[in-house]
Amino acid sequence: MSFKNPLEGIEEKFEMIQILDEDGQIVDEDNVPDLSDDDLVELMRRMVYTRVLDQRSIALNRQGRLGFYAPTAGQEASQLGSHFAMEKEDFLLPAYRDVPQLIFHGLPLYQAFLFSRGHYHGNQMPEDVNAVSPQIIIGAQITQAAGVAYGFKHNGKKNVALTYTGDGGASQGDFYEGVNFAGAYKAPAIFVVQNNQFAISVPVEKQSAAETIAQKAAAAGVPGYLVDGMDVLAVYKVVKEARDRAVNGEGPTLIETMTYRYGPHTMAGDDPTRYRTDDMDDKWEKRDPLVRFRKYLEGKDLWSEEKENEIVETAKEEIKEAIKKADKQDKQKVTDLISIMYDELPQNLEEQMEEYKEKESK
């Protein structure tokens, strides 16, 4: 071949950004984010809380007290580090695994449980929560994020749309379309691809011939970054900069966070031993986001075992209360569902409303 292969050297352009290594040591002094001690502690609190919530949700699912649930352990830095860069007025478009971000964006925990149980109140965001409920259709949220961002820009608001998908999601047409649209409109959107190495059973190597997902941004003329998704400081820093650029009118950013889910895909019968090895699990668990951030905070005298235990106990207590509250929610009725179908009920549904009122009164 007489032409230079344009892919040559691309790896160097998308090298993984890391600030805190596996031992909790700072490896990139220049890029340590500007966070107060309180912020650092709050970040850790959120990660610990989320780890407890994950363990409890799995147990509650096994007892039949929760329904659909996608485990989060391993992904805390990726999920909460990215969300920590958001403002309350920013708009969140999560996927099914991103319930923790929704909770810290303001969704009450009992509603997250109702979502899991398949009760529509779990999808009803409170007035002050700028978010849609977790997306089940892989990729649908990505084009919508471009639309939210277009709206912010159009209305002159200094806010961003933040959306999440996975390594599998980055194969959908909607993924390319969403990133491309946001790029074309220079709309303030942030696309986080949490690369946890698998889409259910399919390893990321089988999704694409591309070395990284981050580089897919380049085709759309949008900056793409590859980040250590188990390093909460790196995730926060990259997303924060993306947010600053977005509200400055500089357009969207794509961020790939390298991470791992320790648990099964969901609690509906997935068996990870069919597609991954203990060795692989061990390798990733050594990079655990909580372990390394804990070490870092302990080194700064900001964290202790007592503090952690306190957070664990509070979390357990809040979870218990939230489940109780979810149990007290009125049973969902078909007539409720009929009433939320349209602004005004058409004739067929008016008729069916009467039919089901009668059924439900029996």
Add this chain to the structure above:
Amino acid sequence: MAQMTMIQAITNALHTELKNDENVLVFGEDVGQNGGVFRATEGLQEEFGEERVFDTPLAESGIIGLAVGMSTQNLRPVPEIQFFGFVFEAMDAVSGQAARMRYRSGGRWNAPMTIRSPFGGGVHTPELHADSLEGLMAQQPGLKVVIPSNPYDAKGLLIQSIRDNDPVIFLEHMKLYRSFREEVPEEEYTIDLGKANVKREGNDITFVAYGAMVHAALKAADELKEEGIEAEVIDLRTVAPVDIDTIIESVEKTNRAVVIQEAQKQAGIAASIVSEIQERSILHLEAPVLRVTAPDTVYPFSEAEEVWLPNHKDIVEKAKQSINF
């Protein structure tokens, strides 16, 4: 003969056709090493290799578009859509392209693919997993839509679908996957597409159903028998094209009919069958032809499924309404 669940019968049919025809390819999300999220393709990659049974990137429009292209290369694709609610992602590839391949090429090309997919309510899945979208598919000329109600039919219909030279949507009701076993021959056999099956004979009223609703109809028939009412139960097996002859023959004998579908009432398969009956047999009818369906909402959040889904009691009620008309 062996006792098989419906999912085992489906695996068995795929195995049969992979073995019979080297042009058959099975692919989709998680169908390879993982054997599919319901294990429908369990062991197939191991036996037939990654060239013939393989995982795809996560993109439904890509999966079906791939199958359309493969059709021009003498291949016989059997793609899986992991849950049928995700077919919306692939609507152009299915309805806009595969269904029209023969037509738009004046017969030069065809699309002999079989799109397999789980669907159906009652198993507490998240949004867009359980929806009954067969009506949408049936409205598209160029597609055939097959829905088995039991393991024996599933095997014979799936083999026939794969051999069919036009695109077939093969829908597998999740509730039936493992709910019961029955005798399924190990050797190959086929069941014609477009032919209904009279599951139970009766002279008083005709129930027309398909998929999981066949079992609700049979249960309703059992209950009615105790009151001296003999219902005839027709399992459509294929909802596009519909076996009108079998329906009409039955209705002209019983003079009454209830058409049952798990899908919402608006438009739909049942509505179309009711029209066919009245257009052909109005003078044979003793009562209006009635429908049992779900209400016209989006498929409900799972907590409300049990009330939302039609059941055998609704069928008994409509049958009595017809008989007392």
